[in-house]
Amino acid sequence: MVKKKGTALQPAEFKNTTLSRLGSADRFFRTTSFKLALAYVVIVGVGFTLALSRVGENVRELIDQQIGQTLEAELKGLNDQYQEGGLNQLVNVVQRRSTAPGASIYLVTAPNGAAVAGNVQELPPGVLDQTAPAAVAISYERPGEPNVRRRALARVFVLPGNFRLLVGYDLEDRDRLGSILGSALMGSLPWLLSIGAFGGFLVARRLLQRVDAMSAKAATLLQADLTGRLPLSGAGDEIDRLAHNLNAMLDRIARLVEGIKQVSDNIAHDLRTPLTRLRNNAEHALFARDGDSAARPAALEQALEKVIEEADGLIRIFNALLLIARAEASSSSSEGFAELDGAALAADVAELYEPSAEERGVTLKVEAPEAEKFRGHRELVSQALANLIDNALKYGEPTLPGELGEVTVAVGGDARFIEIAVGDRGPGIPAADRERVLERFVRLEASRSRPGSGLGLSLAAAVARLHGGTLRVEDNAPGLKVTLRLPREASQ
Structure with missing residues (x-):
């Protein structure tokens, strides 16, 4: 017979596989989900034991109460028999009841302690002297059952002539019920713990699989791949909520990284021209130094003024970038927020631009019939509103010849939001x-010939996000309307 070749693992492979499995099992048993499941099983087991023990105690108390009531009724009935027919009738009744099947015990004794009638053969010394009104626990032997000690609850009643009557109830049924409950506890507890442990194992395994999936996806994110997101099971539980919040955080990180990349590219592209002009003006000033002595001061002054103008433009660009970065970095904080009046704020900013509007022949109007209160950052909101008015004055000139320019700043809103619209x-x-004009350094072809950096609307959008609001760019039919919509209460 030819033996088939086996595919057994080599010693090194077997060792690695075994260690891997042991490591996986050890990792499973160290998980929080397994510990919670184990704690749950222990708590359920202890609770089940206490509950069943309490049920047993309540059943025992109920049986004892019923026995007491039965003994009271027995004594009353036998006392009536004694009152009616004397000792002889009592003895006959006791003898008849003693032979009937059941758990009741009876005994009538003479003054010398000798048994007259009943189904009790032997009692411990002193039992017949216990004439308390409540039933007491005793031990006894029945006829025909020598050396078999039984337990009962009994009461002793003293008859005239020092005769004594003992009426009791055997506790064998009560003890048997207690034994049944104890057996039920001992028999069902292992099953309960086994089922609970198995269920805890399944729950812990399921949670561990979800956590491992999230960890695996997070590992890919560490490789600078910010496009992936943590998986959601669709259950809507706390793990899904955690994954949802982490995905939102990743979205924000991705936007910030993309914004940094875009800003870097835009700075390299859009600042090249003003820096070149700055260098050319400085070079022109250097050449003017060697020119005609009479024209030298004027040429130097003109060249330096252009240098200063270009430097001021660069400073404005970097100030705008810093304001945008400040607004985006403070997106989760309400530091510096105060109670503001949108109508008064719009009027103050518009007043600063009235001279510029007059120079351009544009009518600047503020429509704010009443105070509009909200919480916000005064400096940033003022700067955003100033940018919107400045853009409207620069790019909002009428397209038809002879038509008068008009810029309107309207303040309104509802119970939850305030809206400041510049049209x-x-x-x-x-x-x-x-949507594209809200990005940094974006300038449309029609505005390339006009001064500006393409950061005005970006700053306004960043300020809106800081306050938990929005910036809408709409058609003003004709013209453009940009609406800054901010919540009246600062978002937390």
């Missing part, structure tokens, strides 16, 4: 570009 009568922005 103009200019050419507006195509619908396809209204």
Whole structure:
């Protein structure tokens, strides 16, 4: 007979596999879910034991109470028999009842302690002297059962002539019921613990699988892959809520990383031109130094003014970037927030731009019929509103010849939000570009020839996000309307 070749693991492979399994089992037993399941099984087992023990005690108390009531009724009936027919009738009744099947015991004794009638053969010394009104526990022997000690609850009644009557109830049934309950406890407790342990194992295993899936996905995120997200089971439990919040955090991190990358690219692209102009103006000032002595001061002054102008422009750009970064970094904090009046704030900012509006021949109006209270950051909201008005004045010139320019700042809202809308009568922005203009350094082709950095709307959008609000870019028919919508109560 030819033996088939086996596929047994080599010693090293077997060792690695065994260690892997042991490590996996050890990791499972160290999980919080397994510990919680184990604690739950122990608590259920202890609770079940205490509950069943309490049930046994209540059953015993109920049986003892019923026995006491039965003994009271027996004594009353026998006492009536004694009163009616004397000792002889009592003895006859006791003798008849003693032979009937049941758990009741009876004994009538003479003054010298000798048994006259009953189904009790022997009692411990002193039992007949216990004439308390409540039943007491005794031990006794029945006729025909020598050396078999039984337990009973009994009462002793003293008759005239020092005769004594003992009426009791055997506790064999009560003890048997207690034994049944004890057996039920001992028999069902292992099953309960086994089922609980098995259920805890399944629950812990399920939780561990979900946690392992989340850990595996998190490991991929550590490799700079921010596109992945933690898996959701759809159960809506606390693990799903945790994964949802972590995914939201990852979304925000991805946006910030993308924003940093975009800002870096935009800075490299859009600051090249002003830096080049700054260098050229400085170079022109250097060349003017060697020119005609009469024209030298004027040429130097003109060149330095251009250098200062370009430097101021660069400073404005970096200030705007810092304000945006500050707003985005403070997106989870309400530090610096105070109670503000939107109407007064709009009027104050518009007043600063009235001279510029007059120079451009544009009418600047503020429509704020009443105070509009809200909580916000005064400096950032003022800067955002200033950017919106400045954009409206620069890009909102009428398209038709002879038409007068108009910029309107309207303040309103509802019970939950305040809205500050800045509208103009200019050419507006195509619908396809209204979301894109909220990004940093984005300037449409129509505005390339005008001064600006493309950061005004980005700052306003960042301020809106800081307050838990939104910035809407809409058609003003004709013109453009940009609405800053902020909650009246600061978001937590």
